[in-house]
Amino acid sequence: MKIQYKLFLVLLCASSFVVVLMYAMMQWSVDRGLLKYINQREQQDFHNLASMLSHAYKKTGNWKFIAGDNMLFYTIADRAGVDLRPGGPGGPGRGRRPGSPEYDPRDTLHAPPPIRRGDRGDHPARNREPVLDERLFSGFPDQSKRRKKHRAGGGFGLLDAEKTLLAGDFRARSQSQYIAIRVDGAESGLKRNDNIRSSNIVGWIAFNSRDRIIEHFDLDIASELRSNFLIISILVIFLSGLVSFPLSIFLVRRVKSLAQATHHIASGHFETRLKVTSRDEIGVLFRDFNHLAQSLEKHDTERKRWIADVSHELRTPLAIMKGELEAMADGIRSASPENIRSAQDEVENLSRLVDDLYDLTKSDLGALQYKKQNLDLLPILQHELNILRDHGSKKSLSIIDDIDRLRDGTGIPLWADENRLKQLFRNLFQNAVQYTDYPGTIQVFVSIIRGRSGVDSEKNWVEIILEDSKPGVPEDHLERIFDPLFRVDAARNRRTGGSGLGLAICRRIVDGHNGRLSAAQSSLGGVRFTVRLPCV
Secondary structure (H helix, E strand, O other): HHHHHHHHHHHHHHHHHHHHHHHHHHHHHHHHHHHHHHHHHHHHHHHHHHHHHHHHHHHHOOOEEEEEEOHHHHHHHHHHHOOOEEEEOOOOOOOOOOOOOOOOOOHOOOOOOOOOOOOOOOOHHHHHOOOHHHHOOOOOOOOOOOOOOOOOOOOOOEEOOOOEEEEEOHHHHHHHHEEEEEOOOOOEEEEEHHHHHHEEEEEEEEEEOOOOOOOOOHHHHHHHHHHHHHHHHHHHHHHHHHHHHHHHHHHHHHHHHHHHHHHEEEHHOOOOOOOOOOOOOOOOOOOOOHHHHHHHHHHHHHHHHHHHHHHHHHHHHHHHHHHHHHHHHHOOOOOHHHHHHHHHHHHHHHHHHHHHHHHHHHHHHOOOOOOEEEEEEEHHHHHHHHHHHHHHHOOOOOOEEEHHHHOOOOOOOOEEHHHHHHHHHHHHHHHHHHOOOOOOOOEEEEEEEEEEOOOOOEEEEEEEEEEEEOOOOOHHHHHHHHHOOOOOOOOOOOOOOOOOOHHHHHHHHHOOOEEEEEEEOOOOOOEEEEEEEOOO
């Protein structure tokens, strides 16, 4: 499966999960809210009943007029607005017969007991129709004709001040509510087991709050709300799918562009770049990709230039040897010692070039060997300076140094490879002699730097400064002169310049001794080379 479809399914599933969770929470909240509203509405009806019974009690002074007379109590409750229908308009006796689809046996659990003629039992009032004394309830409107869509849930009854049942079918439960009947007509909602201290409380209206919705009207409202929530949830999920699909296309489009660019890089097209249009993680990835492509392009260019340079450097001595040997073979030139020595010189140049290439390759691979030991730098430097003076005298160059001022001390102790140090200074000195015009000057100064290097502030460093006179090197070429096979002159003539590997090898040697080699403009008009090596 493509990542576009995977991302679409992830977004759609996440949205669907949130919508389903919201649907469940909204349905739970609506059910609880509707049940709470129904209970509050019924509680208000029981407050009306308590007010009527309080008014009747003040006129009679006792509960004898209603004690044991359930039918009179239910008649008063019906007038107060309390719905006595066990199942609403369609309750038992009105179409909800046992066995019918709408019948619920829990609806008759606390229904008012039916009136049966001749049933005397404990309620003698059942032998007659209840007679309501209108004088006891003057001032209270008849609420029995009010259209009701709810009923009193779980039974209700009239209790005396000691909470003894006088009338009704109340049975105490954990969710039972009590409304005090006071002689002054004030009512207050009290929970079960409350400590009653008011002396004017003469009775209680007790009822059980609903724990579920059972009436047709309320159930229809809840069902309609559930249906609406379901339709809205399905619509939201559908809209989420419509939004997720183009979003997945947009996100994957950027990934696809990265994949295509990667394929181009893998095919060798290192000039490939991506357009960065954002600062997010993908934008950072695009910038890193461009940096990688730029590095690969640079390395590829250097590789091609390296191959071309090496081919050119090898072709030059080979072409000279070939021409001289062919001339001697054709009799154009005689096989004299001088001609043979000329060919031998080219062989030596070729051999040195191959050796330099080999050393440089080993250095880049980390395989250049160093046989380090404790040694004194002064004898090595003095020996190479003597060679420098010999070569400089042939070109009438002035050699200046201050190494004599260090002879009276303890020397310059180093942990280094003697042969590599000789190679380092020989290459630097030969480069100075070769690129200094007559009459010219070459200066070599040596000093000890005590703890001023940024590499290790506690170490002492020896600093060797080599300066020569004109010609100089352009500022933009100073750092490139350490690149392999680089020459400032464009002619690339080995007779006027070296192989272009000497300075590159010098930097590798200095790096191998944890030192630093840099180049700058010289006050004499040429180049200033600075070598820093750590002392022991």
